[in-house]
Amino acid sequence: MDALQPRHSAILLRDPQSGDMDWVVEQHGEIYAREYGWDDRFKALVADIAAQFTQHFDPAWEKCWIAEKDGARVGSAFVVRKSAGVAQLRMLLITPAARGCGLGALLTDECIAFARSKGYARMVLWTNSCLLQARHIYTRRGFELIRSEPYSDFGQNLVGEHWELAL
Numbered sequence: 001m002d003a004l005q006p007r008h009s010a011i012l013l014r015d016p017q018s019g020d021m022d023w024v025v026e027q028h029g030e031i032y033a034r035e036y037g038w039d040d041r042f043k044a045l046v047a048d049i050a051a052q053f054t055q056h057f058d059p060a061w062e063k064c065w066i067a068e069k070d071g072a073r074v075g076s077a078f079v080v081r082k083s084a085g086v087a088q089l090r091m092l093l094i095t096p097a098a099r100g101c102g103l104g105a106l107l108t109d110e111c112i113a114f115a116r117s118k119g120y121a122r123m124v125l126w127t128n129s130c131l132l133q134a135r136h137i138y139t140r141r142g143f144e145l146i147r148s149e150p151y152s153d154f155g156q157n158l159v160g161e162h163w164e165l166a167l
Contacts, residue, residue: 011103012068013110020066021050024076027093032154036130039155049090053078061087063114067094067103074098077107079114082124087115087167089125092134104137112141116167123167129159138163 029043053064058081067075075094082088089111094104115123127134129148143163150159 010069011074011101011106013065013107014068016064016066020064020073020076021054023073024066024091024093025050027073027076027095028091031093031096036154037156042154045154046091049078053080053090061118063111065107065110067098067107069098075103075107077111079111079123085121087111087118087120087123089123092137099133104133105140108137108141112165112167120167123165125163127161127163129161135161138165141165 025043025047028046029040032038032042033040053062061081062079064078065076066073067077073095075092075098077092078090080088080090089108092104092107092111094107112123123143125138125143127138129135143165146162146164148159148161150157152158
């Protein structure tokens with residue numbers, strides 16, 4: 001795995017606070033619209049995921065991290081319980097200003113460590129083929145691409161990918 005510690009001395013990973021879920025939704029909407037041309041249906045999907053997480057949060061099995069640098073939010077990652085033995089990594093996001101310092105790897109490692117500590121047997125995630133940096137992080141950690149399928153949504157023709165990691 002990547003050597004992370006020295007590059008993250010100014011990064012704080014914390015539990016969500018009031019307003020953080022709104023920030024996660026807004027950032028996903030803005031970043032994906034700007035960088036990939038995705039429309040508001042993507043933001044609506046993220047809003048639904050955030051709402052479900054908030055309404056059904058089970059701290060014994062689930063966790064959210066908000067990353068801060070110099071007091072500003074710069075990233076997020078979630079682990080949700082998909083089933084008794086399966087954790088799902090969701091809503092990994094790094095703002096453009098925080099990219100390149102290994103924060104995506106750090107957040108992913110935190111998600112994996114949390115899932116292992118809870119006794120999950122597998123971790124799954126869904127992403128899109130165009131998200132090259134995220135795919136690189138997942139591959140480096142041993143996730144395997146299980147299946148992919150083309151689909152049209154968010155105003156784009158995309159290829160959705162399902163990844164899995166044995167824990």
